[in-house]
Amino acid sequence: MRERVETLRQRLNLVEGEAYLTTTSHHLYYLTGFTGGEGYLIITGESIKLLVDGRYTTQAADEVWDGVEVILFTKIWEELPSYLKEIKKLWIEENVITVKFINKLREIVPWIETFSGADEYLYKMRMVKDEYERTLIEKAIDIAQNAFLKTLEIIRPGVTERDIASELCYHMRRLGGDKESFDIIVASGYRGALPHGVASDKKVKEGEVIVIDWGAFYKGYVSDLTRMVVVGKISEKAEEVLQAVKGAQETAIRGAKCCMTAKEIDALARNYLKDKGLAEYFTHSLGHGIGIEIHEMPRVSYMSDEIIDKNIIFTIEPGVYLPGEFGVRIEDDVMMTENGVIVLSSLDKIFRL
Amino acid sequence: MRERVETLRQRLNLVEGEAYLTTTSHHLYYLTGFTGGEGYLIITGESIKLLVDGRYTTQAADEVWDGVEVILFTKIWEELPSYLKEIKKLWIEENVITVKFINKLREIVPWIETFSGADEYLYKMRMVKDEYERTLIEKAIDIAQNAFLKTLEIIRPGVTERDIASELCYHMRRLGGDKESFDIIVASGYRGALPHGVASDKKVKEGEVIVIDWGAFYKGYVSDLTRMVVVGKISEKAEEVLQAVKGAQETAIRGAKCCMTAKEIDALARNYLKDKGLAEYFTHSLGHGIGIEIHEMPRVSYMSDEIIDKNIIFTIEPGVYLPGEFGVRIEDDVMMTENGVIVLSSLDKIFRL
Numbered sequence: 001m002r003e004r005v006e007t008l009r010q011r012l013n014l015v016e017g018e019a020y021l022t023t024t025s026h027h028l029y030y031l032t033g034f035t036g037g038e039g040y041l042i043i044t045g046e047s048i049k050l051l052v053d054g055r056y057t058t059q060a061a062d063e064v065w066d067g068v069e070v071i072l073f074t075k076i077w078e079e080l081p082s083y084l085k086e087i088k089k090l091w092i093e094e095n096v097i098t099v100k101f102i103n104k105l106r107e108i109v110p111w112i113e114t115f116s117g118a119d120e121y122l123y124k125m126r127m128v129k130d131e132y133e134r135t136l137i138e139k140a141i142d143i144a145q146n147a148f149l150k151t152l153e154i155i156r157p158g159v160t161e162r163d164i165a166s167e168l169c170y171h172m173r174r175l176g177g178d179k180e181s182f183d184i185i186v187a188s189g190y191r192g193a194l195p196h197g198v199a200s201d202k203k204v205k206e207g208e209v210i211v212i213d214w215g216a217f218y219k220g221y222v223s224d225l226t227r228m229v230v231v232g233k234i235s236e237k238a239e240e241v242l243q244a245v246k247g248a249q250e251t252a253i254r255g256a257k258c259c260m261t262a263k264e265i266d267a268l269a270r271n272y273l274k275d276k277g278l279a280e281y282f283t284h285s286l287g288h289g290i291g292i293e294i295h296e297m298p299r300v301s302y303m304s305d306e307i308i309d310k311n312i313i314f315t316i317e318p319g320v321y322l323p324g325e326f327g328v329r330i331e332d333d334v335m336m337t338e339n340g341v342i343v344l345s346s347l348d349k350i351f352r353l
Numbered sequence: 354m355r356e357r358v359e360t361l362r363q364r365l366n367l368v369e370g371e372a373y374l375t376t377t378s379h380h381l382y383y384l385t386g387f388t389g390g391e392g393y394l395i396i397t398g399e400s401i402k403l404l405v406d407g408r409y410t411t412q413a414a415d416e417v418w419d420g421v422e423v424i425l426f427t428k429i430w431e432e433l434p435s436y437l438k439e440i441k442k443l444w445i446e447e448n449v450i451t452v453k454f455i456n457k458l459r460e461i462v463p464w465i466e467t468f469s470g471a472d473e474y475l476y477k478m479r480m481v482k483d484e485y486e487r488t489l490i491e492k493a494i495d496i497a498q499n500a501f502l503k504t505l506e507i508i509r510p511g512v513t514e515r516d517i518a519s520e521l522c523y524h525m526r527r528l529g530g531d532k533e534s535f536d537i538i539v540a541s542g543y544r545g546a547l548p549h550g551v552a553s554d555k556k557v558k559e560g561e562v563i564v565i566d567w568g569a570f571y572k573g574y575v576s577d578l579t580r581m582v583v584v585g586k587i588s589e590k591a592e593e594v595l596q597a598v599k600g601a602q603e604t605a606i607r608g609a610k611c612c613m614t615a616k617e618i619d620a621l622a623r624n625y626l627k628d629k630g631l632a633e634y635f636t637h638s639l640g641h642g643i644g645i646e647i648h649e650m651p652r653v654s655y656m657s658d659e660i661i662d663k664n665i666i667f668t669i670e671p672g673v674y675l676p677g678e679f680g681v682r683i684e685d686d687v688m689m690t691e692n693g694v695i696v697l698s699s700l701d702k703i704f705r706l
Contacts, residue, residue, distance in 0.1 A: 055549075094453040099445070100470070102452050117453070162526060169532075170523035173515060178551075179522075183532065196408075198531075 001065045001132075004031055004125070005048055011121045012091055019044045019084060020091040020118055023101075026292045027093070027122055029220055033065045040076065042083050049083060051076070077108055084109050091118035127289050127297040128311045133221060134335065134344075137290065137313055140177070140223035141333055141345050143216040147171035148227065152351060155229055157206045161186035165199035168214050177216035181224060182294045185213035188231075192327030206232040209242065209326050211319075215294065222294050224315050225345055226331035230352045238328075241278065241320050245328040246349050248272040248318040252286060253334060256316070256341045262304035269318040270302060278320050287315035290333060312336045313344070354418045354485075357384055357478070358401055364474045365444055372397045372437060373444040373471055376454075379645045380446070380475055382573055386418045393429065395436050402436060404429070430461055437462050444471035480642050480650040481664045486574060487688065487697075490643065490666055493530070493576035494686055494698050496569040500524035501580065505704060508582055510559045514539035518552035521567050530569035534577060535647045538566035541584075545680030559585040562595065562679050564672075568647065575647050577668050578698055579684035583705045591681075594631065594673050598681040599702050601625040601671040605639060606687060609669070609694045615657035622671040623655060631673050640668035643686060665689045666697070 008031065012020060022028065025037035032041060032050050036059050040051040051073045052060045060070045073079045084090065087109070092102070094117035102115065129137070151167040165184040172180060187197030189208035197211075204210060208231050215224040228242060252269040266286040273279045285301035290313055298306040300314055308314070317331030330349050334341040361384065365373060375381065378390035385394060385403050389412050393404040404426045405413045413423045426432045437443065440462070445455070447470035455468065482490070504520040518537040525533060540550035542561035550564075557563060566579040581595060605622040619639040626632045638654035643666055651659040653667055661667070670684030683702050687694040 092452070094456070095451050097452050098448050099450050099452065099455050099468075100447040100472075103447070115452075119453075162529075166523050166526035169526060170519050173519035173522060173552075176515075176554075179536065180532075199526075201529075 001033060002067050005043060005067070007125060008043065008121065009045060011125065012118060014043070014045045014091075016045060017086055017088040018091070019087045019089075021084075022093055022096075022118070022122075024093055024096050024122075026126075030122075030126055030292060032068045033063045034060050034068075035063060035220060036060060040073070040080065044087075051079070051083070077104060081108050084112065087112055089114040089116060091116050091121075093117070093119050093122070095119045123297045126291055128309060129291060129313050129335070130311070133291060134311075134313065136219050136221035137223060137333065138344055140181070140216045140218035140221050141225070143172055143175045143177040143218055144214060144223045144225055145345065145347050146175050147177070147216070148212070148214070148225070148347065152229070155204065155210070155231070155353060157231060158203055160201050160203050161188055161191070161199040161210075162201055164204075164210075164212065165214075168212075172214075172216045175216075177218055179217050181215035181217045181222035185211065185226075187211045187327060189326060190324055193321040193323045193325060194327070204231055207234055209234055209238055209328060211327050211329050213329065213331065220292055222290050222292075223333060223345070224290050224294055224331065225333065225347070226317055226319075226329045227347060228328055228330060228350045230350060232353065238326055240276075241322070241326075241328050242350060244273060244276040244278055245318055245320050245330050247276075248282075249316055249330045249332070249349070252316050252318065253332065253341060253343060256308070256334070256336070258310050258336050258338055258340065259307045262298050262300045262306045262308055263302050265308060265316075266300050266302045266304075269316070273318065273320065281320045281322060282318055283321060284319065287317050287331075289314045308336050310336050310338055316341075354384075354386060355420050358396060358420070360478060361396065361474065362398060364478065365471060367396070367398045367444075369398060370439055370441040371444070372440045372442075374437075375446055375449075375471070375475075377446055377449050377475075379479075383475075383479055383645060385421045386416045387413050387421075388416060388573060389413060393426070393433065397440075404432070404436070430457060433458075434461050437465065440465055442467040442469060444469050444474075446470070446472050446475070448472045476650045479644055481662060482644060482666050482688070483664070486644060487664075487666065489572050489574035490576060490686065491697055493534070493569045493571035493574050494578070496525055496528045496530040496571055497567060497576045497578055498698065498700050499528050500530070500569070501565070501567070501578070501700065505582070508557065508563070508584070508706060510584060511556055513554050513556050514541055514544070514552040514563075515554055517557075517563075517565065518567075521565075525567075525569045528569075530571055532570050534568035534570045534575035538564065538579075540564045540680060542679060543677055546674040546676045546678060547680070557584055560587055562587055562591055562681060564680050564682050566682065566684065573645055575643050575645075576686060576698070577643050577647055577684065578686065578700070579670055579672075579682045580700060581681055581683060581703045583703060585706065591679055593629075594675070594679075594681050595703060597626060597629040597631055598671055598673050598683050600629075601635075602669055602683045602685070602702070605669050605671065606685070606694060606696060609661070609687070609689070611663050611689050611691055611693070612660045615651050615653045615659045615661055616655050618661060618669075619653050619655045619657075622669070626671065626673065634673045634675060635671055636674060637672065640670050640684075642667045661689050663689050663691055669694075
């Protein structure tokens with residue numbers, strides 16, 4: 001994984017007198033392998049130093065990749081300056097570093113002349129996945145899918161949304177997931193029209209469609225899926241919307257090619273739904289990157305000019321929400337390749353009880 | 354809950370030309386009742402304005418308490434200045450507001466002369482719980498305890514730590530918990546010596562002691578408990594340490610009085626363990642506040658001079674960790690009253706299979 005740091009050095013063009021400093025837990029993991037979450041990572045052209053406190057020294061030493069030097073600190077504000085002695089320009093995460101932190105930094109390393117924002121560089125790097133990351137995401141998908149199939153066994157009229165979420169969380173852990181990758185959404189009937197309706201005590205009823213949006217964490221990487229469960233006989237309207245969303249999702253999957261922009265991919269599904277007269281009910285973006293976080297770059301939105309290059313892993317999840325009636329969303333995790341996207345998830349799109 | 358805002362105004366001494374601005378999700382909930390997590394809350398001497406985007410307007414309008422005005426924003430950086438027109442001094446969370454955010458603020462509201470740190474005020478307010486908060490924490494404790502009793506049924510030699518954590522997470526949800534309040538710790542045998550050993554695939558064995566540290570979220574409030582499970586016959590040494598930690602915990606509970614300092618309370622348990630020759634293996638603080646977050650003020654540590662006033666809810670959790678051998682921790686949630694602490698949790702301290 002040494003090459004990640006190498007890439008960062010090149011992107012930032014780290015020359016003598018410059019360093020990159022991060023405390024962002026996800027970046028610590030991405031750049032060093034350390035999962036403890038708390039530490040100070042200092043990268044210069046020559047060295048990679050991870051400063052951790054006494055709780056983490058053993059763990060960090062076990063976890064970090066070759067080339068990362070683990071250093072125990074006791075009083076960070078007294079010890080940090082010695083690691084930034086020759087530095088004139090420091091790259092920091094301006095979207096993470098707090099006012100308190102930067103004020104303290106300015107006080108203890110007054111010789112640093114420039115603080116520059118490194119945010120975008122890291123997030124753009126993390127957007128493109130390597131083989132190892134893909135393997136972990138595939139495993140997280142596998143866990144989520146198998147847990148879903150187990151959970152299906154208990155879904156029938158009368159069970160609550162909470163019952164369904166409890167089963168998913170149980171099976172994902174049993175199957176090797178570390179936990180759910182976000183608050184599980186189980187939204188049945190009229191609750192389906194809330195795009196983020198986390199599981200409630202509402203009972204599932206005959207004739208409803210259920211939106212289930214869930215995912216697992218596996219060794220620091222996530223999956224994110226949405227499937228529809230149809231309980232018995234549903235209205236013609238519900239059936240039409242189901243098919244429309246399925247059609248929109250499949251159209252986007254078939255049409256997404258390297259290296260379209262995010263908004264071109266978003267438009268594939270949005271235009272399909274426009275033809276069906278449903279575009280106004282598709283009230284969110286088509287998708288988002290996944291990886292160490294559940295929402296990463298790129299945003300696959302109608303406003304984004306981001307180029308979707310190969311090895312970017314993201315969700316394709318069109319949805320239609322009819323307030324007071326029901327909602328439909330179908331979501332897969334896909335990876336862009338030279339020949340279009342491959343779908344990493346494999347469950348049927350719609351399950352009928 | 355209007356009085357929370359009133360208290361804040363008094364503590365900050367908010368006069369004309371001053372306002373408090375927060376985006377911290379926990380503070381939004383504490384001060385307005387809004388659970389959506391994303392928004393901009395502006396409090397002046399006269400008004401309480403919560404700015405949210407289109408995803409949250411309905412939810413915010415449903416949830417906020419009397420006196421909070423919900424305002425829809427579309428482009429925050431263009432609209433924010435109009436709400437800060439007369440403001441010369443703005444209170445912000447310096448430990449939360451990022452460099453990016455403050456730079457943007459300085460640009461769009463150049464007439465603001467002073468930015469002051471409000472961090473401490475909010476955390477100190479949240480430290481002291483009202484009746485409503487206590488009720489929610491008690492419910493979160495109730496859910497965690499009942500889930501534990503259900504989980505006990507499956508614990509026997511051969512089950513993995515992961516199995517145990519899966520059961521806990523399942524039952525906490527089924528019993529009305531929204532999710533676990535932190536990553537469940539199940540650490541058996543030698544793994545118990547890791548104070549934060551989250552559940553692994555290790556199997557529980559005859560003769561081991563298991564540290565189980567878990568809690569539930571209930572309507573935004575947490576519980577946090579640790580219990581020991583003894584599997585069959587254990588060594589004399591393990592039994593001694595178990596009794597020592599239990600004694601230390603009970604001593605701290607009996608001895609903690611209003612209004613001792615945090616370090617005086619910490620010392621009750623630490624001195625007890627010192628007498629047993631175990632103090633050096635008690636490598637963390639005695640406890641911490643709980644509430645909306647799993648770790649709140651006060652830190653009940655040997656270094657803290659914080660006064661533990663009545664209605665502060667916190668954990669008492671001494672632990673002894675013998676690297677390579679085993680670990681023992683026992684944790685209850687307690688509330689300070691005029692007559693010492695009352696223990697909100699009620700499970701036996703040690704369970705023997």
